[in-house]
Structure formats: C-alpha cells, structure tokens
Amino acid sequence: MTSQTMSPAEQAFSAARTFAKFRDEPVSDETLKALHELAKWGPTASNCQPARYVFVRSAEAKARLRACLAPGNVDKVMGAPVTVIVAHDTRFYEHLSTQFPHMPTAALPFEGNPALAQTVALRNSSLQGAYLIVAARLLGLDCGPMSGFDADALDRSFFPDGRYRSNFLVNLGHGDVTALRPRGPRLPFDAVATIE
8 A cells, every 4th residue: 555545544553654664765855845844733732842853864874873872773774764853841831921922921931941841742752753753754754663772872972962862763764675574563542541
C-alpha cells in the first residue's frame, strides 16, 4: 500500500512502522520546514511550545552526535538522512507573553521555579516530539524515534549554554522496508484503559 492509497489514520498510525534503517535519499530543507509548519499546530499547555529541534544532517554534526550515542544506536543514526534532536527550552515561559497573550501573568508560576518549568517543558516537548512524528508520517517520511544516548554529553555538545536540554531523538528519511522485523503487538484496550 502506498501513501497515496492510505487514509491519514493508516499513514500516521496503523500502517506506519518504526524504522532502524533508511534508504540513501536526502531530506530537503523545504521538507524539514514543511514538517515544522505542520507539527507546530499540535496543542501544548497554555500554548507554551517548549520544544526546540536540531535537524542533524551534516557530517560534522553527525560526528558530534555519534560521540553521544549508545553503541546499538550508532548505525541507526549514521544511516539516517536526518536525525532530529527533540529538546526543550528551560525558559520557554519567556515567550508566553506573545504566545498566550490573553493571560499576562502566565509566566509567573515558572519564574524562580525551575522544577515546575522542567516538568512542564519535558511533558509538552514530549507531546511536540510526538506531533513531529505524526506530521512526518503524514508528509511521507518514515521515523525511528529513540532514546539510547548520553543526554549530558549531547547537551554539552549541542546546547553548551545550558538553556536547552535534550529529550529524545528521531531519525527521519525513507525507510528501508527490507530491513523491517515483524511488527510488535500492542496491548488491548482492557489492559491499558478504563472508562469511569
């Protein structure tokens, strides 16, 4: 089934797969900008939008990222056309005056409370990273999200001023379907949900 014959639900979820190996096809700047343009509309608490993205594509940036990876993830990242560092801005609340203007005091709970800011930033950047994955799939890209890296080393390399902190990585490109394993099962409704 091609993306042209799939419903959006199939393309984003039921027919989509997590890829560990990608074909040697570049992902253009225009595609990355279109990806952000689509993903940015996903909701966050108080429209806080703490996620920050680094699209790692150059050989130099890939070498810096490689030094931070767990051994089992090196080939996955090095073989992907682009790897996105999904991070969060620890001072996201500085933008609330323009992004949540109808509540002038929205930033006050976070000023001087880094623990609260960290909790909100991590939760909402995780949401935004998930939106990025769904948007990428809807744009015809395949994804391979992952942990398995030294976050402190990555942050020192890519965010030396300490303002941003890494959350997770997403490899992007056109997946190599010949390298897919059988799809893993999913827990049924009754194992994960209740209706009260």
